[in-house]
Amino acid sequence: MYAHGRSHDFKMANAEIKIKYLSRCLNVCKRLHEFIPSSARSCHDDVICPASFIDVRRFNVALPSTALSRESYVQGQLKMNITSISTAENGHTHEKHTTKPSTQLTGEFQLRHADKHKRSKTVLLLFDFYKASEKAIASYCSLYHGYGFDVLYVKSHFKHFVWPKNSQTLASKLLQHIQTDDFTYENILVHAASMGAYNFGVIMAEMYEKPELHEKVRKKIKAVVYDSLTIGSLDNMAKGVSQGTQNVVLQKILPILMHAYFYITWSQTVALYEHYIAVFKQRPLEVPTLMFTCRNDPMSDYHAVEDLVELWQSHYKFPLTHRCWEKSRHAAHLRIHREEYVRDLDTFLSSVPDLDVNIKLKAKM
Known part of the structure; x- marks a missing residue:
């Protein structure tokens, strides 16, 4: 009984982590959307968003009964800084540096x-x-x-x-x-x-x-x-964007997001x-x-x-x-x-x- 409980907790935690990463990717779609002038958008904002192309079942995310709901992770406060999934184009940290005038x-x-x-x-x-x-x-x-x-x-x-x-x-x-x-x-x-x-x-x-x-x-x-x-x-280009993260789940999702975005726009x-x-x-x-x-x-x-x-x-x-x-x-x-x-x-x-x-x-x- 105890072992079964631990197994259930592990699966639930693993699923919530995957949901968190998926929600971050969906937030990336929203960030992409912000860069598009309103005059160029569809009359229905959700049409322009590549998130509509994502089938979460492809990533084998099993949702325990106590896991976060779809609404809570899509519309919640799980925000992602775009820099963490952008192309890792250099190995420099962001440090203060004194430059000439x-x-x-x-x-x-x-x-x-x-x-x-x-x-x-x-x-x-x-x-x-x-x-x-x-x-x-x-x-x-x-x-x-x-x-x-x-x-x-x-x-x-x-x-x-x-x-x-x-x-x-x-x-x-x-x-x-x-x-x-x-x-x-x-x-x-x-x-x-x-x-x-x-x-x-x-x-x-x-x-x-x-x-x-x-x-x-x-x-x-x-x-x-x-x-x-x-x-x-x-x-x-799509794979290049995915190299900006070490997370395996994001590396699978990001190329799909980018291809969807390219297709729509x-x-x-x-x-x-x-x-x-x-x-x-x-x-x-x-x-x-x-x-x-x-x-x-x-x-x-x-x-x-x-x-x-x-x-x-x-x-x-x-x-x-x-x-x-x-x-x-x-x-x-x-x-x-x-x-x-x-x-x-x-x-x-x-x-x-x-x-x-x-x-x-x-x-x-």
């Missing part, structure tokens, strides 16, 4: 100044990866400040990915700023990592679609550094992704380009990266350097392979004739 230009980008005695006529546009910590951003800023570059830091938000029109708005704001009188830099160097490369791809498409407005900006861009391109299929998400990917592949900026990737990146299909490199090398004449490690970590190559990373960057930047660059860093730094 910066100028906040908007809520989504800011200018971080290099030493005024070393300052170059070139500015770096830094498109970060999603949920990059201040410590990680400060590390990249310090690296490029060493070359004398001010850094215009463009922050990536989850809303930019899940609703591409938000990224279009970001692109318009940034392009407008670059063309103001306050933007006095002669040259632009781009560093785009992971989701940041997606945002930069949207900017590229905007420049090509409106050349009469943005041709001057395009001509200012002298070189590009791509770090951890998120490239491949929708499966790669296809014309406003997937169709635009495909457009931007096509522009990125078929109309690259024909300037010196450096790529950092690795073979074991779950968010980047290595074969797709190889195909992209082959395409660019066979159809275009711009200099392309590709550094690929057998093992590394998504958007953390600088931290894991710092010596090689800095050495390759030194060599690359010194080869770009139009950059006003001070090569003073050593690989050991």
Whole structure:
């Protein structure tokens, strides 16, 4: 009798844990819903929510008679921070870090100044990866400040990915700023990592679609550094999101949630992704380009990266350097392979004739 009671308690506790994780995933759907403008939603809010596609029976959740009701876990207070299920794009903790003076230009980008005695006529546009910590951003800023570059830091938000029109708005704001009188830099160097490369791809498409407005900006861009391109299929994107958690249940549920979301919002998400990917592949900026990737990146299909490199090398004449490690970590190559990373960057930047660059860093730094 006692053993049976313990077994029942264990099953009930196990079921409640699974229910908790399911409810968190449903809350993620609600968070996704918040990023969609009200004008683009269905007249019935529940139609747009991928939760309607989820069959909880698939996950073998047995509900004891005393377990939480469906209403209590779907509508209850079991909230989930979106960061815990987002792509684990780096291994940095969120720590306070002292940086050099910066100028906040908007809520989504800011200018971080290099030493005024070393300052170059070139500015770096830094498109970060999603949920990059201040410590990680400060590390990249310090690296490029060493070359004398001010850094215009463009922050990536989850809303930019899940609703591409938000990224279009970001692109318009940034392009407008670059063309103001306050933007006095002669040259632009781009560093785009992971989701940041997606945002930069949207900017590229905007420049090509409106050349009469943005041709001057395009001509200012002298070189590009791509770090951890998120490239491949929708499966790669969905699986990439699931890698943000160590929980086995969530790893099974999240790809289904993402596929459901893509299915429901296809014309406003997937169709635009495909457009931007096509522009990125078929109309690259024909300037010196450096790529950092690795073979074991779950968010980047290595074969797709190889195909992209082959395409660019066979159809275009711009200099392309590709550094690929057998093992590394998504958007953390600088931290894991710092010596090689800095050495390759030194060599690359010194080869770009139009950059006003001070090569003073050593690989050991």
